[in-house]
Every structure is written in C-alpha cells, then in structure tokens.
Amino acid sequence: MAKSKQNPVTAKKGLSANAWTTIAVLVVAVLVIGGVLVFQHKDSPATGEDTVAADVLRHSDSHTVSEAKDGKATVVEFIDYQCPACEAYYQNITGKLVNDYSGRITLVTRNFPLPMHPLAVPAARAAEAAALQGKYREMYDKLYGDYRSWAVQPDGQNVSSDEQRAQARFDAYAKDLGLDLDRFHRDMASPAVQQRIDQGKADGQKAGVTSTPTLFVNGTEFRPAGTTYPAISQELRTLLDKELDL
Structure with a gap:
C-alpha cells in the first residue's frame, strides 16, 4: 500500500492538515469578531451607563x-x-x-x-x-x-x-x-x-x-x-x- 504524502509543514508540527485548517478558521473568526466589536464600541450610541460630553x-x-x-x-x-x-x-x-x-x-x-x-x-x-x-x-x-x-x-x-x-x-x-x-x-x-x-x-x-x-x-x-x-x-x-x- 502506498503511503500518503505528508505536508512537510504539518508533519513537522505534528498537526494534520485538517487541524491547521480549523486553526486558520478560528483565527479569522477572532479577527472579524474583534473588528466588529471595536467598530461597534467606537460608533455605538450612548448606553445607560455612558455620559455624553x-x-x-x-x-x-x-x-x-x-x-x-x-x-x-x-x-x-x-x-x-x-x-x-x-x-x-x-x-x-x-x-x-x-x-x-x-x-x-x-x-x-x-x-x-x-x-x-x-x-x-x-x-x-x-x-x-x-x-x-x-x-x-x-x-x-x-x-x-x-x-x-x-x-x-x-x-x-x-x-x-x-x-x-x-x-x-x-x-x-x-x-x-x-x-x-x-x-x-x-x-x-x-x-x-x-x-x-x-x-x-x-x-x-x-x-x-x-x-x-x-x-x-x-x-x-x-x-x-x-x-x-x-x-x-x-x-x-x-x-x-x-x-x-x-
């Protein structure tokens, strides 16, 4: 049986290609969500706890x-x-x-x-x-x-x-x-x-x-x-x- 070829990067780190794909998705999600939160914090209306100048x-x-x-x-x-x-x-x-x-x-x-x-x-x-x-x-x-x-x-x-x-x-x-x-x-x-x-x-x-x-x-x-x-x-x-x- 022929052995499957390993991605040299994932092989070196001991992670599968699927694992790295999952990590990449999570990183992107964090960046997107973080960006949304920053945008909302910057431009959102005053809440009941905020004081306007x-x-x-x-x-x-x-x-x-x-x-x-x-x-x-x-x-x-x-x-x-x-x-x-x-x-x-x-x-x-x-x-x-x-x-x-x-x-x-x-x-x-x-x-x-x-x-x-x-x-x-x-x-x-x-x-x-x-x-x-x-x-x-x-x-x-x-x-x-x-x-x-x-x-x-x-x-x-x-x-x-x-x-x-x-x-x-x-x-x-x-x-x-x-x-x-x-x-x-x-x-x-x-x-x-x-x-x-x-x-x-x-x-x-x-x-x-x-x-x-x-x-x-x-x-x-x-x-x-x-x-x-x-x-x-x-x-x-x-x-x-x-x-x-x-």
Missing part, C-alpha cells in the same frame, strides 16, 4: 423651556416638531414635567428633524425665527399645542407635507405672539437659522441619537422600560427626584 448636548445659546439655577437636574431633549411621538411626549410627559418641576429642572431642546417628516425643518425654522425675537418657548408651545392643525393631514391619519398650509399656521402663531412678521420670514429663510438646525442634528448624531424624542438626564441617555406614557413619565420623575435628592 456636556458641550455636545448643550451650547451656551441652546434654547431652554425651563431653567433651574442650581443645575442639579438638566434634561436635554432632541426633538422633531412633526414627530407624533414628540407631540405625545409634550402632551403627556415633558409639558407636565415643566409645570410640576418649575424652577427645579432645566429642560433644553435641540433640533433633530427626521427625513420622513417633510414639515419638521420648516417648523424648526419657525421656532428658531421666533427665538430671535425672544419668543422661543411660546412658539414651541404653539407648534406642539396646535400640532394637528399643521402637522397632520386633514384625514388625521398621516403626517402632512403641505408646507403652504403649515406656513399659514406658523404666520398665525407669529401674529398671536406679536412678532414682526417680515423679520420672522427673513429669519426663517436665513442661513443662520438653518445652521442652528444642522448643528442640533450633528450634535445629536455625536450623542448617538437615531430617533425622536431622545432625552438625556445629566448627560446620560434616558431609556425607559415602560411602554405607556404614565409609566415612562413616572420613571423620568423618579430619576429626576434622585438627581434632586428628593
């Missing part, structure tokens, strides 16, 4: 809906004005939170318009233009408080793409707030206003934001376990009470 979440000129002097509890919310969930948060969680914790927490809002909401950017421009005339909080309340009149189609089923209808509502809000309407229009169309919106989106991406609303409490992303607005609200309040030593 303060200068990413908030700038010196960022808008606040509520302000506390002691700085114990700061909530930063990345919002899309046409996002139904953001409106629901306003109605059920953050709007009530601002009233109930008035003077005790700071609520900062940052722009993060999403591509699937065609009126998100125009609404953000309206809010930013109102801010330039000292009426940010008031316009913020108008946009969410009267949400269905501009953000939703007349059938009430889907978000609207009717920018002309939305602009008419924005103008009505501006008049109600006593804004200079010509200046309001100029500011809405200005590069400075667009830059603020773009900066919010860029900062949100750095912080790992992928959807709205996304909230951070003292730099750490708030990821509720609850599935109802009352449950989520209670989780947020419990966390804030802890930060406030209540």
